Amino acid sequence: MTMHYAPELGQPSADSATRLDAYVASRTFDKPTLVIDLDRVSAQYRALKTGLGRADIHYAVKANPAREIIARLVDLGAHFDAASRGEIALCLAEGAAPAEISFGNTIKRASDIAWAYAEGIRLFAADAEEELVKIAENAPGASVYIRLIVEVSQADWPLSRKFGCDRDMAIKLLDVAKSLGLNPVGFSFHVGSQTRQAAMWAPTLDVFAGIWAEARAAGHDLSVLNIGGGFPAFYGEEIQAPTEYAAAVMDMVEARFPEARTIMAEPGRGMVAEAGVIVSEVLLVSRKSERDLHRWVYLDIGRFSGLAETEGEAIRYQFETTRDADQHGPCIMAGPSCDSADVLYEKRPVSLPLSLTAGDRVLIRNTGAYTSTYSSVWFNGFPPLAVVVI
Numbered sequence: 001m002t003m004h005y006a007p008e009l010g011q012p013s014a015d016s017a018t019r020l021d022a023y024v025a026s027r028t029f030d031k032p033t034l035v036i037d038l039d040r041v042s043a044q045y046r047a048l049k050t051g052l053g054r055a056d057i058h059y060a061v062k063a064n065p066a067r068e069i070i071a072r073l074v075d076l077g078a079h080f081d082a083a084s085r086g087e088i089a090l091c092l093a094e095g096a097a098p099a100e101i102s103f104g105n106t107i108k109r110a111s112d113i114a115w116a117y118a119e120g121i122r123l124f125a126a127d128a129e130e131e132l133v134k135i136a137e138n139a140p141g142a143s144v145y146i147r148l149i150v151e152v153s154q155a156d157w158p159l160s161r162k163f164g165c166d167r168d169m170a171i172k173l174l175d176v177a178k179s180l181g182l183n184p185v186g187f188s189f190h191v192g193s194q195t196r197q198a199a200m201w202a203p204t205l206d207v208f209a210g211i212w213a214e215a216r217a218a219g220h221d222l223s224v225l226n227i228g229g230g231f232p233a234f235y236g237e238e239i240q241a242p243t244e245y246a247a248a249v250m251d252m253v254e255a256r257f258p259e260a261r262t263i264m265a266e267p268g269r270g271m272v273a274e275a276g277v278i279v280s281e282v283l284l285v286s287r288k289s290e291r292d293l294h295r296w297v298y299l300d301i302g303r304f305s306g307l308a309e310t311e312g313e314a315i316r317y318q319f320e321t322t323r324d325a326d327q328h329g330p331c332i333m334a335g336p337s338c339d340s341a342d343v344l345y346e347k348r349p350v351s352l353p354l355s356l357t358a359g360d361r362v363l364i365r366n367t368g369a370y371t372s373t374y375s376s377v378w379f380n381g382f383p384p385l386a387v388v389v390i
């Protein structure tokens, strides 16, 4: 399928696609490779920052921890949301100040909390009493924000259920934090990754504004609201452009949380997805019988080598081939490993050229987020997804 670029829909600009395309077209690749355009990351940072205004951008490192991306974002003035000791160490090594890094995972190893505290990290997330005890013991006096559970998400990749706590628990945890000598500064949440339209945030913000007001009425001088990620990337369905989207979210936030002195936003996908393209190759096109209506297209990359977010066919990547002018037909797409779960799209088949054949190059657009880090190490002997930053 040929991509039509329409920046007003929040799709990648022709310029950045050209730079990536020029690089990719001039090279051969002997394994699946993610190519990232750093200038595109900068442009996206600026676009989001323009919309987010006074909010601090804490880039969610988990989306893509390439050193070059972290270094570029440090230069641009970004802050960082780190999920682990490893991500904190990476950000520090690339020049981020400890005060600009939050330890945002609600599930932390006690020794990692102690290590982070020794490195100067002072802001931690929690959604449970046991976690607060760990933080109090290993990061005495640190600031904490309590993560609220998002019950209903309209995101394509929801993060509900596993993270956060409900209203009563959240208000209790603010008290517990205080009693443990911590500094409870506010709340965090995540509307769910790939929330395509800003308007989809409204129901969540409405509920949390009520909890925020109750906590303040109960005597908690909340000052920090961490609105998490959720900023979308273009995967074929219409999304709002980044500045417009971020500004709409901020308008809703400002109207509901007027006392929030610090607003943190943690874009991951929305920062880096559109900066990357994966160059892959068709390994096999086949049918299971002479009568089989279904064509199977096997790529050299699959569920276990970078495309984990095809789980449940939730994230639908855009494929581009050199034969896109030819007649198309539906196919089931699968990866190369000897695991029958390694099927990318079957329930909703993908339309690809009927002339597609082994050895053809396939570009997978807007794959700069949640691909390289989801790639397994040596499963079936395949190397992890190669990453090139230009």
Ligand SMILES: Cc1ncc(COP(=O)(O)O)c(C=O)c1O
Pocket: 060, 062, 063, 081, 104, 105, 159, 190, 192, 193, 194, 228, 229, 230, 231, 266, 267, 268, 269, 270
């Ligand atoms: C705490 C936290 N913040 C931010 C993000 C980034 O979310 P997104 O990629 O949707 O922007 C995540 C993703 O899992 C997260 O867990």
